Amino acid sequence: MEILYENLLAFQWQDLVMILLGCLLIFLAIKKEMEPSLLLPMGLGTILVNIPGSTALTGPIAELYNAGIANELFPLLLFIGIGAMIDFGPLLTNPKLMLFGAAAQFGIFFTLSMASIFFPEAKDAASIAIIGAADGPTSIAVANTLGSNYVGAITVAAYSYMALVPVIQPPVIKALTTKKERMIRMPYEQKSVSKTTRIMFPIIITVVASAIVPDATALIGFLMFGNLIRECGVLDSLSDTAQNVLANLITIFLGISVAFNMVADKFLQLDTLLIMGLGLIAFVVDTAGGVLFAKLINVFSKKKINPMIGAAGISAFPMSGRIVHKMGLAEDPQNHLLMHSIGVNVSGQIASVIAGGIILSMFGG
């Protein structure tokens, strides 16, 4: 008889809180459509690993974690899919947009300083800072490689804030710009980009970026591999698979295996709240960094730039680019900033990977 209720009695309040958290993630995924492809499997995974005596934790989820996250494989495979989704055309048309991608990584480095106050261990401070990359796979890869104690909380923060970009960015942008600045029009000069340039771009970026930051080689290499599949023109079927089947499959596995770190004793700590707070700071400072950099450029430039496009440099592709475009339209229905903001957005993707590599090279040894 005892066997029937023995496990029920093993439940502790912490387990129940984590199960409720799992339900909250599922709710946010379904009802609020916040990164549903990742938060839903994470939510169910959280429930699975917090049931006392769960065989999921020691069995399949642990296996998936070791096979795909502990060795960085899943984030890298996901990068192939992301690379295949990205059109670098707007960036190739105006390569100067790359500067905004760099500027909007300020949140990572600002948060590194802030995190060092609360988390003196370098690997933890650096892993928390990388939430500012606004790029889930990079955050997971960096936090895992550095062996942070907070991979679960960092992943939740990174993906939650990515989903909340439409809520976080507009108030920051509005606070830092005037209506007049938001109404600055930026005519888009349509230039044709040759197929050879599109093919050479991912190869050259891989070589140059890896030469500067060798620790980013895998991240940038897989991202650009996906893009090369897209642009080469002879692998349409593979490109389609990478964008859809591969990306979806890896997202499923990634989501559920990240839950390996969502067990009560690791997650229910004051540190988790601190990490969530620092993650938010990272996103806000990233946005501010991009906007303020654009304003700085405007001081010296005759041809004015709409400072809102700087905010799109936080990666979070393609949401951030779209938000800036919508904000531009809200101020002036004839102001189409999409091509500029998407150009900045994809440069942010490259910049965040490079920043991840820099963090790895500085703290990985």
Place this chain on the structure above:
Amino acid sequence: MTNITLGEAGIIALLGYAVVFFGLILLMAVTVLLGKFFVATTKKTAAKEDAPAPAPAAAPVTAPGTAGDIKLYNVEPKTAAMLMAIVADKLQKPLNELRFISIKEVEE
């Protein structure tokens, strides 16, 4: 490095941010050069192709049956020309292979 102080973190942050900028500026320069190189190559290729005098074009052969009058009822010639061009485009056939008998405005 196991522990890090605020001062150390600040210096590392500044250095890291500078390296990100350096990397992106380098990539920007490479991308600009890449674009210029391929634009120049394309122009050279185009110039080479243009160099030999083009052979005189053969006299166009008119498809049989294209001649003939078209009757317009309450339709401006300009509108009729536009309609014929649209039809030819939709059918993916040269205009001179199509024969229009009449165009009439339907009044409701």
